[in-house]
Amino acid sequence: MASFYRLKKLLNIYQCTHILQRPFTKSNLSTLSSTPISPKPINTLPSISQENSRIIYRLVYIFTKNLDSSKTQELDELGSKITTSIVENVLGKIKNWRKAHLFFNWAKNQEGYFHNCHTFNIMAECLSGVRQIASMRSLVNDVVKFQCCFTPHGLGFFIRCLGSQGLVNEANELFDHMKRMGLCVPNSFTYNCLLDAISKGGDVGLIELRLKEMCSYGWELDKYAYMPVLQCYCNARKFENALVVFNEMHEKELVDAHVLSILLVSFSKWGKVDKAFELVERIGDLNISLNEKTCFVLIHGFVREGRTDKALQLLDKMKKMGFVMDISVYGVLIEELSRNKEIEKAMQLYEDMNVSGIRPDIKILSDLISCVRDERDMIRILEGRYENLDRKARMLLYNSVLKRLINNVSTDKAYQLLCASACLDSGSDFNEDNLFPVKELACPNTVSFELVIDGLCRADRLELALSLFREMDHIGCKRSVLLYNNLIDSLSRSGRLNECYELFNEMKQSEFQPTHYTYNSIFGCLCRQGDDAGALSMVKEMRVHGHQPWIKYYTLLMQKLCKDGQAVKASNFLADMVQEGYLPDVVSYSAVINGLVKIKQLDEALNLFRGICARGYCPDVVAYNIIINGLCKDKRVLEAQDFLDEMIDKGLAPSVVTYNSLIDGWCKTGDVDRAIVYLTRMTEKEREPNVITYTTLIDGLCNSGKPDDAIRLLVKMETNGCSPNRITFMALISGLCKCGKPDDALIYLHEMERKDMKPDPSIYIVLIDAFIKNTNPNEACDLLQKVVRDEFLQDLNSKSRPILKEAILSLSVDPRTSSNVKILLEEGPLTALCNFSEIG
DNA sequence: ATAGGGTTAG
DSSP: OHHHHHHHHHTTOSSGGGTSOOSOOGGGHHHHHOOOOOOSOOOOOOOOOHHHHHHHHHHHHHHHTOOSGGGHHHHHHHHTTOOHHHHHHHHHHOOOHHHHHHHHHHHHTSTTOOOOHHHHHHHHHHHHHTTOHHHHHHHHHHHHHTTOOOOHHHHHHHHHHHHHTTOHHHHHHHHHHHHHTTSOOOOHHHHHHHHHHHHHHTOHHHHHHHHHHHHHTTOOOOHHHHHHHHHHHHHTTOHHHHHHHHHHHHHTTOOOHHHHHHHHHHHHHTTOHHHHHHHHHHHHHHTOOOOHHHHHHHHHHHHHTTOHHHHHHHHHHHHHTTOOOOHHHHHHHHHHHHHTTOHHHHHHHHHHHHHHTOOOOHHHHHHHHTTOSSHHHHHHHHTTOTTTSOHHHHHHHHHHHHHHHHHTTOHHHHHHHHHHHTTOOOSSOOTTSTTGGGGGTOOOOHHHHHHHHHHHHHTTOHHHHHHHHHHHHHTTOOOOHHHHHHHHHHHHHTTOHHHHHHHHHHHHHSSSOOOHHHHHHHHHHHHHTTOHHHHHHHHHHHHHHTOOOOHHHHHHHHHHHHHTTOHHHHHHHHHHHHHTTOOOOHHHHHHHHHHHHHTTOHHHHHHHHHHHHHTTOOOOHHHHHHHHHHHHHTTOHHHHHHHHHHHHHTTOOOOHHHHHHHHHHHHHTTOHHHHHHHHHHHHHTTOOOOHHHHHHHHHHHHHTTOHHHHHHHHHHHHHTTOOOOHHHHHHHHHHHHHTTOHHHHHHHHHHHHHTTOOOOHHHHHHHHHHHHHTTOHHHHHHHHHHHOOHHHHHHOOTTHHHHHHHHHHHHHHSTTTHHHHHHHHHTSHHHHHHOOTTTO
């Protein structure tokens, strides 16, 4: 009872028993007590008189064989004598549904005759069997129109027929109508049938409503009440509710293989593979067994979810249960295992198939070949199959072998096999090769060449690929667009533009017209080379043929031009594209705007930004970042903040980069407090500060004379799980030096050394300089001795050189260090660099 | 059988 309470709870009913009145009287209680499971109406026909037999015989004869006007009179006569029992008999004997229906409608119109519940049901069963939806609807109308009385069982059967054809509303309305008009007193069987019909439509609310009604009569729910509810919850993906129903059924020992399969198949459909398998494992305890069909559905479902592990386990169970295996189960499993490169398992299944005498089909064989470990396995799979296969199948297998070799980077082997099969000279002897027998499998076709040529291109064997392509003509193998495209793309990646154009022109003359891929390959080559004029003329050609230039290529061109300081040229290119009718992507505009920023043409950048906005573009976060960064670098931080507000207004979420730029902006304009405000704002907005954020601030704090805050921030970033990098340390070291704290700085230099981070040479110079200014020439001298080597001096930037020179000068005149510096100068490198003739 | 691009720190 506890579980029943749970379903009731689910339905939100506790004491509904009293709410609805029982629709039956004492007299028909007996009907309710028995709820037969058989859906068929039980026809206990009285024995048929001789006269009736004659009528039945004539009617069947006329309606199946000879329905023409000559029979009008006889029909009139027969019509006056028919009874429901006669009609039932006749309907049962007319096999053709159209003729049966015709007879049914004829009978309906006979004076004094009325169909009853049984004749309606025979007709309904017949019509639902042949899916005559419209006729069934008119049957429902007749039931209502003639106010036909139904037994509870009869109505249940009728409703189930309606449900099976998806006439859920009709079933539901008829049920209510019959009940309301007192034409039928539904019992639990009728309700069960109604639940079944509703479950076909999947209306969870409706089925719950009907279930509540049933509960309100105090009926004990049986298997046939639970099953449609379970099905309905399953179809509606109401996982928890389905489980409540299932568990309740289990407690009442109502679960059988069919119930189980409803739940299992749903679990697998929902991707709840583990749940499904758990249930499979529990089946032994439930003392029921799975049927074959459910297992197959489950295995397919598991594989679809990528759970070959569970699928294989289930397969194993099936074998133990003695089920006969299906090739399709092996097919899906081997396909998935091959894709996942689970070679051992795939081969194991293959062996299994051989043992159980299931012949693998071509798909399975080529899946296997695509994943085998080595050539031996390949041969093992192909062995004995050469003769039995047709040409097409052999071709497929042959190409699978090539594909496997190419994917295994055995490009040479694939090339040699292809040459051997095509009687081309590969420049090496293939006779001794393991794969020699495969050579006979098929004569290479276009796909074979596509595979090998693509492999050669990817292996950077472009010459070989090109010569193989040329050979195709000689052996009469058709080329393809794919071949041209791959070769042109490879040539373009090698910067061999002229050859690209040769093949391109050859294509234009051939039956293989260039595609957008062809155009873009060449376009990409021009962009990589920074050839804006060439790229533009290709854009024009693409325009003619209706192809789109790929964003990534013209963005690349933009970046290339900008890197060369030609942002204006880049900007013009995009304007030309617009002229051609293309709308360049925001990303390419961003690249140009950034290029303008980098050559200090900030106002040009702003103009371009505003220009594209005016033309309807919606710049994204990165585009805003570029503008904000540009303004910050130009110390126009307030304007940058305006852009920040603008992007937030547009619903764009500022990124870490946005905040970093603004923080840097305030730091560089000497307002480190405002910068710190952004740090807190970032945490509020769940934008985790990164190493750049902290480094920027550490630098800023030192420059504002707050070295202690800088050190505190370094500790904070580490506790926040952000590790400082060499740039952070270098910023801190030079920052502390600027603040006259070289002793503290030295600590972090040692920390860097401990972490195997190599500071820039200039850091040492900064430290040496700071120690001298801090009147600690000995420490400065020690550092100098430590680092001065040839390569150190070579790497030193021009800014540091005069400082170093000054430092040496200072140390050499200081009595505490002069002798050491002299020794150092005598060693060579410093003298040459600094040209200290005046020191003497 | 065809991509995934532009931004921040010393």
